[in-house]
Amino acid sequence: MSDWFITQNRTAFRKRFFPEATRQMWSDWRWQLRHRFRDATSLARVLHLSDSEQTALDRHTQAIPWAITPYYAALMDPENPLHPLRRTLVPTLAEHIVTPGESIDPLDETTAIVAPNLIRRHIDRVVLLTTDLCAGYCRYCTRSRLVGEGKPITWEPALAYITTHPEIRDVLISGGDPLLLSTNRLECLLKRLRAIPHVELIRIGSRMPLLVPMRVTRKLVGMLKPYHPLGLSLHATHPDELTPEAGASLERLADAGILLAGQTVLLAGINDDLETLRTLMRGLVRHRVRPYYLYQCDPISGSGHFRVPVSRGLTLMEGLVGHLSGYAVPRYVIDAPGGGGKIPIAPATLAGREGDDLLIKNHLGQFYRYPDPEIEGEKPC
Ligand code: SF4
Numbered sequence: 001m002s003d004w005f006i007t008q009n010r011t012a013f014r015k016r017f018f019p020e021a022t023r024q025m026w027s028d029w030r031w032q033l034r035h036r037f038r039d040a041t042s043l044a045r046v047l048h049l050s051d052s053e054q055t056a057l058d059r060h061t062q063a064i065p066w067a068i069t070p071y072y073a074a075l076m077d078p079e080n081p082l083h084p085l086r087r088t089l090v091p092t093l094a095e096h097i098v099t100p101g102e103s104i105d106p107l108d109e110t111t112a113i114v115a116p117n118l119i120r121r122h123i124d125r126v127v128l129l130t131t132d133l134c135a136g137y138c139r140y141c142t143r144s145r146l147v148g149e150g151k152p153i154t155w156e157p158a159l160a161y162i163t164t165h166p167e168i169r170d171v172l173i174s175g176g177d178p179l180l181l182s183t184n185r186l187e188c189l190l191k192r193l194r195a196i197p198h199v200e201l202i203r204i205g206s207r208m209p210l211l212v213p214m215r216v217t218r219k220l221v222g223m224l225k226p227y228h229p230l231g232l233s234l235h236a237t238h239p240d241e242l243t244p245e246a247g248a249s250l251e252r253l254a255d256a257g258i259l260l261a262g263q264t265v266l267l268a269g270i271n272d273d274l275e276t277l278r279t280l281m282r283g284l285v286r287h288r289v290r291p292y293y294l295y296q297c298d299p300i301s302g303s304g305h306f307r308v309p310v311s312r313g314l315t316l317m318e319g320l321v322g323h324l325s326g327y328a329v330p331r332y333v334i335d336a337p338g339g340g341g342k343i344p345i346a347p348a349t350l351a352g353r354e355g356d357d358l359l360i361k362n363h364l365g366q367f368y369r370y371p372d373p374e375i376e377g378e379k380p381c
Contacts, residue, residue: 007243007244007245009074010071010074010075010243010245011023013046013070013073013074014026014070014074017045017046017070018035018070021035026070026071027214028214029208029212029214029215029217032069032070032071032135032212032214033069033135033180033212035069035070036067036068036069036070036135036136037067037068037070037073038066038067039057040054040057040058043057043068043073043090046073046074046078047073047076047078047086047090048078048079049081049090050081050092052081052092052093052094053081053090053091053092055093056091056092056093056095056096057090057091060091064095064137064139064141064144064147064148065137065147065148066089066090066091066136066137066139067089067134067135067136067137068089068090068136069135069136069211069212071211071212071213071214071245072085072089072135072136072211072212075240075241075243076090082269084237084238084240084267084269084270084271084276085237085238085240085241087139087267087269087270088136088138088139088140088237088238088267088270089136089137089138089139090139091139092139092305094302094304094305095139095302095303095305096302097302097304097305098301098302098304099299099304101299101337102299102300102301102302102303102304103299103300103301103337104144104145104300104301105145106142106298106299106300106337106338107142107298107335107336107337107338107339108337108338108339109142109143109339111339112339114126114161115157115158115160115161116154116157116158117129117130117153117154117155117157117158118157118158118161118162120168121339121341122341123167124167124168124169124170125168125169125170125171125172126158126161126162126168126170126171126172127172127174128155128158128162128171128172128173128174129146129153129174129175129176130153130155130173130174130175130176130178130181130189131153131175131176131177131178131180131181132146132147132148132149132150132151132153132175132176133147133148133150133175133176133177133180134147134148134175134176134177134180134207135177135180135207135208135211135212135215136207136211138207138235138265139302139303139306140265140267140297140298140300140303140306141300142298142300142335143175143176144300144301146176147175147176155189155192159192159193159196162193162196162199163196166198167198168198168199169198169199169200169201170199170200170201170202170203171193171199171201171202171203172203172204172205172233173189173193173202173203173204173205174204174205175205177205177206177207177208178204178205178206179204179206179208179209179215179216179220180208183217183219183220183223186223187223190202190223190224190227190230191227193227194227200229201229201230201231202227202229202230202231203230203231203232203233203259204230204231204232204233205232205233205235205263206232206233206234206235207234207235209232209234209246209249209250209253210234210235210236210237210241210242210246213243213245213246213248213249214245214249215249216249216250216252216253218252221252221253221255221256221258222256224253224256224258225256225257228257228258229259230257230258230259231258231259231260231261232253232258232259232260232261233261233263233292234250234260234261234262234263234284234289235263235264235265236262236263236264236280236284236289237264237265237267237270237271237280238270238271238276238280239276239279239280239283242280242283242284242287246287247286247287250287250288250289251287251288254287254288254289259290260287260288260289260290261289261290261291261292261293262281262284262289262290262291262292262293262330263292263293263295264277264280264291264293264294264295264330265294265295265297265306266294266295266296266297266308266313266316266332267297267306267308268305268306268307268308269306270306272308272312272313272316273316274316274319274320277294277316277319277320278319278320278323278324281320281324281328281329281330282324282328284328285325285327285328290327291327291328291329291330292330292331293330293331293332293333293342294313294317294330294331294332294333295333295334295335296308296310296313296332296333296334296335296345298335298337299337310334310345313332313345314332314345314346314347317329317332317345317346317347318347318363321347321363322362322363322364323363331344331346332344332345332346333345348361349361349362351367353372354369356371356372356373356374357369357370357371357372358370358371358372
């Protein structure tokens with residue numbers, strides 16, 4: 001579909017379902033948040049709900065709330081409940097089924113809390129939870145136990161902890177979605193973090209540039225610029241999210257010198273086919289986002305219908321490595337349940353050894369030798 005057609009689609013959606021909204025209102029992220037779909041009746045105006053969606057919405061008592069911005073709803077296929085973007089945000093009955101091995105805190109983040117709202121798993125990195133709100137709630141969210149309550153969050157103890165631990169060099173501002181904070185509030189936080197001499201890198205984890213691209217205003221990027229080195233870990237799920245509006249928001253961030261890294265959760269029926277993944281990864285690079293991680297879906301309660309067998313994930317990776325520019329190939333990782341951190345899972349390329357040669361296999365399954373004589377006294381691997 002051409003960019004022109006996609007934009008026309010959105011305009012038609014606005015005029016039909018929000019006739020009072022001008023283009024300017026539609027392009028205001030706060031308007032988008034205020035007009036989110038949050039009940040079944042209003043969502044049924046724009047999507048033809050399946051029985052599973054309707055019942056899940058009527059009986060919605062799950063820990064994770066739901067909400068969909070008008071912009072993102074306009075990207076969904078109104079007639080197809082299996083449409084990938086629809087499945088990421090619209091609850092279904094499948095999420096009521098808890099399968100063995102699932103839990104509400106599979107990564108055991110609770111035990112890694114070192115100060116209120118501060119998670120520390122590594123010597124040099126911490127995750128700072130700044131809000132529990134998101135523009136939309138992903139049905140597979142690892143923090144579903146925490147998000148959506150709108151509780152006031154204090155940063156002071158976390159900032160004090162970071163200040164007194166000089167080995168911390170990298171702070172990931174997370175949540176919820178930190179880009180839901182006002183620009184002023186986010187700046188206050190960045191200023192405080194930048195004032196800590198040992199904090200070298202600050203990163204923001206967000207889905208907003210794709211869920212509500214209008215959040216990435218010139219004012220926001222102008223505010224972010226003085227706080228380099230600054231990265232943004234972008235939660236990207238499907239190429240349909242890379243609209244002209246989303247593209248423009250990513251361009252603005254990239255032009256401001258922000259390091260953009262893509263993070264994608266591998267999701268059954270959403271992005272677990274080669275064509276979709278290749279298109280997504282290429283699209284991200286086109287918008288100057290380096291695909292960084294492809295996550296195996298965490299075993300969060302009620303997410304079994306999203307999980308893809310790891311063997312399939314590996315096959316998909318084999319279809320990326322060597323077939324896309326290295327810049328476009330993410331690392332496939334499992335965030336180890338119980339808090340073991342991200343463990344890369346890679347297709348086997350080391351085939352063994354013959355004498356002084358290492359046998360290696362390329363992406364086409366062809367074998368090669370690499371001269372790698374063993375050093376005397378050193379144990380062979
Ligand atoms: S945007 Fe992130 S924190 Fe919010 S629901 Fe989605 S995965 Fe969870």
